[in-house]
Amino acid sequence: MNTMAPPENRPETQHWEWQYLDLMRRIWERGDERIDRTGIGTRSIFGPQLRFDLGGDRVPLLTTKRVFWKAAAREMLWFLTGETNIRPLLEQGVTIWSDWPLAKYRQATGTEVSQQEFEARIVEDEGFAAIWGDLGPVYGKQWVDWPTYEPAGEGLFRQGPGINQVALLIEGLKSNPGGRRHIVEGWNVAELDRMALPPCHKTYQFHVSGERLNCLLYQRSCDVALGLPFNLFGAALLTRMVAAQAGYSPGELIWTGGDTHLYLNHAELVTEQLVRIPEGEPRLLLTRQPDSIFDYRFEDFEVVDYAPQGRLSAPVAV
Template identity: 60%
Template sequence: MRQSEQQYLDLLAHVLEAGDRRVDRTGVGTLSVFGAMMRFDLSGGSVPILTTKTVWWKTAVKEMLWFLTGGTNIRPLLLENVRIWTDWPLAAYRRETGEEISQVDFERRIVEDEVFALRWGELGPVYGKQWRRWLGPDGREHDQIATLIATLRSNPASRRMLFHAWNVGELEGMALPPCHMVYQYHVTSDGRLNCLMYQRSVDLLLGAPFNFAGAAALQVMLADQADLRPGELVWVGGDVHLYLNHLDQAREQLGRAPRGWPRMRLLRRAGSIDDYRIGDFVVEGYDPHPPIRAEVAV
């Protein structure tokens, strides 16, 4: 069974060759296949940060740390120089106000004007809200991450160690419904923490590389908090697609030879899952090919 980056390249080639041409929500169009799986071995510190193009892994980890805060506003992300969520509130601002503001100016206003950020930087009840503050029918909030960590520590043989973000009652208020929507965990008898992450919708060129890196970073943190070792990350995709304006970039990436996975380690054990910072993460041995630029479909 392949554990390497070649899995990803094979899937990229499969979508190019056999993908169903579809009209999608964004209007850009996609080539799509349904159902895919990859397995990544995280033992020894190995992490699936793609090498056939440069992946800005710190951005992916910062995003994951933001999810863990339960936050739903892009201002903290922009203060960390993370711009991957700007497209959706920017599109809403332009649509509702008619102002053709540039992305740079919009982001500047979000950072400099907290009142403006409260109104226009909000994404609705997206990932972090559901992970940390899921609203039950009785009005109580449920912290799925805290419950997961408590179960990892007290009952690691449980088959109920999971969290998800597909809250049907709040989908309409989200800027973007969750793509990587379910994470389930499994602990082996020798203390390895495995994860299966199900992603209902997969932008294979731009989104998936960040999702791999973010899920791996989360697994490293959870293992650290539960006195376990990272094991296997199993990634499952539903609608796996390439946007039609990403096809040339995908072919370019397929022409590159993968290099060995880098390794990720933590410089310290944080007091809780809420206390990790980007400076706690070190990635060693990362030797990627140059970046490949592509536009996000909104």
């Protein structure tokens, strides 16, 4: 196993990103090597934690590689619509969810269509998108339309009104800031088998401390090289929107991982990123406050002072 010495001469004031790089190094050098669902194999640890202060518009965007925050922001807005079809994302040029329905289409039809061809047909053909672009009741569906059922007599049940956890969260933060139930949950056990991918960033809990709103995200499974940079920005953006709507200043984002891993075929990315030095402090600005969290638009977000080092890429495990 290759080992990489940590970069020397760290600045006296620790850049927050060293937490991420130290986590990456710890997994790569000391993680438990495992066979995983994808068959690629990982090195994994369990239960790490990262903490970030979101005050002063700070945002946990990695500077040691480029994070495509615009795609992450569009994805978060997509979650808040409750949508489960990838078509609205593809119409905006966001392809991060294409792998799963594409794999399903190839397996079901035996057609070796390219990803670009598949995505183009999803955008152009609404009927095709309805069949092959749907991911099942993932993330946003659970967040804003958690299904309920009510008795219909004679031992039967009918579908009841969906539960909008996000709306209830904001109302709860306003009316009962000291509450310990400010949670948005994506892990609906009854519907996991219908999801293209069960939720990884599954539980968000919010906590009011004075005038500041903190968020703790529990992520049951985390691809540190590709997924975690997106997840950190997404959680920070969600926290900022919730704080603005509930009348608080942004506080701390605490991220906790369950199975936290690096894929064995990400060696080149890991090796390169671990010799880079974090620098700069990007900021996330919310330029407009709509009446509802569900009314934000992409144009309401601006990232400034972000000058990341070169792009690092690696294959996605499906």
